[in-house]
Amino acid sequence: MKARNWVVGAIVLFAVIGIVARLLTNPMGLLMQILFVLLFIAGIFFLFRFFTRKSNHHSNQNAFAKAARQSKKRFKKKKNAKSSTAISARKKTFRKKSNAHLTVIEGKKGKKDKKKNRAIF
Numbered sequence: 398m399k400a401r402n403w404v405v406g407a408i409v410l411f412a413v414i415g416i417v418a419r420l421l422t423n424p425m426g427l428l429m430q431i432l433f434v435l436l437f438i439a440g441i442f443f444l445f446r447f448f449t450r451k452s453n454h455h456s457n458q459n460a461f462a463k464a465a466r467q468s469k470k471r472f473k474k475k476k477n478a479k480s481s482t483a484i485s486a487r488k489k490t491f492r493k494k495s496n497a498h499l500t501v502i503e504g505k506k507g508k509k510d511k512k513k514n515r516a517i518f
Contacts, residue, residue: 419427 416427419430
């Protein structure tokens with residue numbers, strides 16, 4: 398463990414000496430190099446975020462937008478119903494069926510259910 402600390406300390410020391418030497422000999426070159434490295438890291442970061450957020454974020458955003466539209470419709474219906482109760486009493490509104498595809502999955506049944514379903518001889 399101590400040997401690793403010495404190696405890391407030596408690397409940090411050489412890095413500091415190199416940066417100071419570069420700063421004294423060519424300060425503009427050092428600034429340009431730091432700027433280039435920062436731009437490169439920022440480019441990789443934004444590309445990574447673009448490709449990882451695209452699929453998951455898009456589906457979540459669509460679901461959120463759909464829920465927001467439905468909420469606005471409900472709010473408008475309630476507001477209109479309060480203002481004109483006579484018109485809404487005559488008019489029948491048909492609700493659109495949900496697109497949710499739900500299925501029931503049967504699990505293991507308990508021992509009591511098996512006893513009830515047996516044939517009696």
